[in-house]
Amino acid sequence: MYRQLRVAVVVPAYNEAQKIGDAVATIPALVDHVIVVDDASADDTSAVARAAGDRRGHEPIDVVRHGDNRGVGAAIVTGYRRALAASADVVAVMAGDGQMDPADLPALLDPIADGSADYVKGNRFLHPEVWTAMPAARIVGNVVLSAATRVTSGYHHVFDSQCGYTAASRAALEAVDLDGVFPRYGYPNDILSRLHAAELRVLDVRVRPIYGPHWTSGIHLGNAIHPIPWVLLRSWGNRLASEARARRRRAAMS
Template identity: 50%
Template sequence: MYGGRTIGVVVPAYDEAGFVGEVLETIPDYVDRVYAVDDRSRDRTWLEITDRATRLNRDAAADRGRGTLVANDAAFGRRIVPIRHERNRGVGAAIATGYRRAVADGIDVTAVMAGDGQMDPAYLPALLDPIVDGEADYAKGNRLTDGVYRAEMPRFRLVGNAILTLLTRVASGYWRIGDPQNGYAAISRRALDALDLDAVYDRYGYPNDLLARCNAAGLRVADVPIPARYGDEESSIAYATYVPTVSALLVRTFVRRLARRYPFRKRHPVSLSYALGAFALGGSALEGVRWVLGRRSRASGRGSVALGRAAFLAIAGTALLALAARLEKRLNAPLEVLR
């Protein structure tokens, strides 16, 4: 237990042989239960999980018998719980599987530590504290808050992460939360009860989708500075498909979140401003096309009018979107916890 709360850790793993065993070994003793979820790996990941779980569970049982293990309740006789998907479903699905088991076991706070060893267990208390102290429902790591932390991240990841941070802020409504791709996080049982885990995105865009769903549910999110840690592991992300896929996901999550938090039928100023701004920018694009066609047909009069309309609509649309964003920042400020 930690701070009087039972703690669980989900370890999603896909082709992490040589790494996942060490992750299981280094999870702190105050963690009551570990859900090691193999997403149908092609290598020896599952064998490594089951072998290590057998030994660690045996050692934990021996410690309880000697009375030397006080962190874990006797109800959690099997501390490491190996779980294997029947087919590869994605990292988001693996985490959701662990979350469901944690809810079924009555775990108070559940964290995520990737099977590749990039998440330093020494920083787990920093994620647990905002939830245990009642400040937040969901706490996530942020590797971009400190120059020293940013220096540890490869440049191509840093640039991509900065872009996705901006897009995710718009899509999620958490305007002060950064590093949305960081999966090192902890969540309360209350938050898990409020979320539809079956609907959370299955693949690598799951942290972005989860943030938007947290906002739609009115959950408080803490941003916790945590340094990056990179070793010999290799990323399995295919960026050629990852970027467009996550971009499309962010558009869908943005629209879905607005529909839930600011129903258009109630004429909420946020949804109205976003809708009118998007409509104006769309009209600006059409007038721009008319201007181009007018120049080609040498209809200079019509072309000038179209250009003027395009400029006016562009300015109006940008102003409306900025107004909507400013309103959102004010409304969502109570849901953001900065550590």
């Protein structure tokens, strides 16, 4: 529990047997329900996650395994649904590759506990280490996508759109159509547009950028850089259409 809230953490993981052990074992004790979504990994991700749960020493880790690889966005939606079904008040996402500092979790939860935001996301550009820690190609790509996502999502105050470290209130997750969320890389940009259409409050908080010496990534040109512009265009169009419908409904009622 954190400030009277039941907290769940969703950990999307694909072939993370090397890193998921530490990622899970270091999830703070305030987290009531840890859900690892193993997206048909070819390695021992599920078994390593379970063993790490024993090391962590609270409730056993809840490992869900997809029968086939559906993508990181779809894995997070699976985790969200499971957390809501288990009565979570707030659901955070922490990657399975150890790139999120557990010490930052309270800062993500506080605005939701205060009632001042519905969805809180990490922003590594608010941290002075970003310029040395984040690889140059990631900085460039992120700045371009963050600027584009300001337009497509309608949230002009948010940046670091690609940061996967987030916390969402139960109400926020119930207000968006989770099944429509883009299933692969590009999902954070799509979720932001959906939150804006649902008139929810989104806040950035500072989180530490972590790219250790053993950093590897599933992101490459074909699976991320190519589809994301289309995801952005689609979510922009859907948001504008949905907001226009809401305005017409309001006008008809007044």
